[in-house]
Amino acid sequence: MAEAGLDMAACLERVRQRDEEASRALVRELFPLVMKIVRSHLPRRTDEEDLAQMVFSKVFAHLDQYAGAVPLEHWVSRVAVNTCLNQLRSEKCRPELRWADLNEDEAEVLERAGALSKEADPAEHLAARDLAHKMLETLSPKDRLILTMLDLEERSVEEIRQCTGWNASLIKVRAFRARMRLRKQFARMMEAE
Amino acid sequence: MMKPDFWAFLAAAARRAPAELPADMPFGFDMRVVAEWRPERAWEETFSGLAMLRVGLACAGVILLLIVAVNYHALNEREPGSVAMADSALRMSTLP
Numbered sequence: 001m002a003e004a005g006l007d008m009a010a011c012l013e014r015v016r017q018r019d020e021e022a023s024r025a026l027v028r029e030l031f032p033l034v035m036k037i038v039r040s041h042l043p044r045r046t047d048e049e050d051l052a053q054m055v056f057s058k059v060f061a062h063l064d065q066y067a068g069a070v071p072l073e074h075w076v077s078r079v080a081v082n083t084c085l086n087q088l089r090s091e092k093c094r095p096e097l098r099w100a101d102l103n104e105d106e107a108e109v110l111e112r113a114g115a116l117s118k119e120a121d122p123a124e125h126l127a128a129r130d131l132a133h134k135m136l137e138t139l140s141p142k143d144r145l146i147l148t149m150l151d152l153e154e155r156s157v158e159e160i161r162q163c164t165g166w167n168a169s170l171i172k173v174r175a176f177r178a179r180m181r182l183r184k185q186f187a188r189m190m191e192a193e
Numbered sequence: 194m195m196k197p198d199f200w201a202f203l204a205a206a207a208r209r210a211p212a213e214l215p216a217d218m219p220f221g222f223d224m225r226v227v228a229e230w231r232p233e234r235a236w237e238e239t240f241s242g243l244a245m246l247r248v249g250l251a252c253a254g255v256i257l258l259l260i261v262a263v264n265y266h267a268l269n270e271r272e273p274g275s276v277a278m279a280d281s282a283l284r285m286s287t288l289p
Contacts, residue, residue, distance in 0.1 A: 020227050027223040035216035049219060056226040109206065128206035135203070151204040179200050186199045 008072055015063065027056055033073055034080050040148055041084035043091050044137060051087060055080045074162060081145065081163050088141035097138050099189050106131040110189070135182055142166075143178035150175050 006029050014022030031052070038051045058079050066075050102110060105127035132152060136144045145164070149155045157168050164171075261268075
């Protein structure tokens, strides 16, 4: 729950002076933002709450490094994205997705991906989202992060650049290659089926 | 025809999925975060406590040394009676 009218600058100052109440208010204020990022980039075997706590630990540990050049939310977003990325990297294996790994809804979505209309059952769209995430899990952490932000969250290259610090060309090239990989994987799955 | 744009179709369908409910903060989450952050400060407090303990021990040591120094002679002094008795025994045996 966001704090109504939290004066971020004053709150930050109090947090730097180790004021516990201000620290808790800051956590409450930033929780929805952090959780949204964590949910979008959650590694398979990680609990979202644990990851969010990890993000906040880093935020507090490095709060002295925040110079105020950008809004705090941007800085926290970057910390959150990097934490998720590191966590994804620690998951060494990226299993190849096979037809047998899909549940019934996902298999159906895969079969008629091109025919899913806007009016389709919300359950089908949910299945599509789950399938998209499953497919993204087979990519490298950076590729996964870029495609999630670009294609699922519809964020611009500039926004991704701000969040990650990577340059725009790298983001575009990685996105292009990652989409190619997904298409190849899709083709393999269809052939195997 | 579907193959080349498969990911685009899937991503578009995924975007149309109902938005996830905004995350409610679990009870006590803020306290846990602040408590995890606290050990650093606790360590600082512990460190200052250790410093005070050291000062206390040093003071106790100095006082102990002073007590020993003040009472050095008294501690080293032999019992006057034992020497006096030996002297008197010698004197008695040698003197006529």
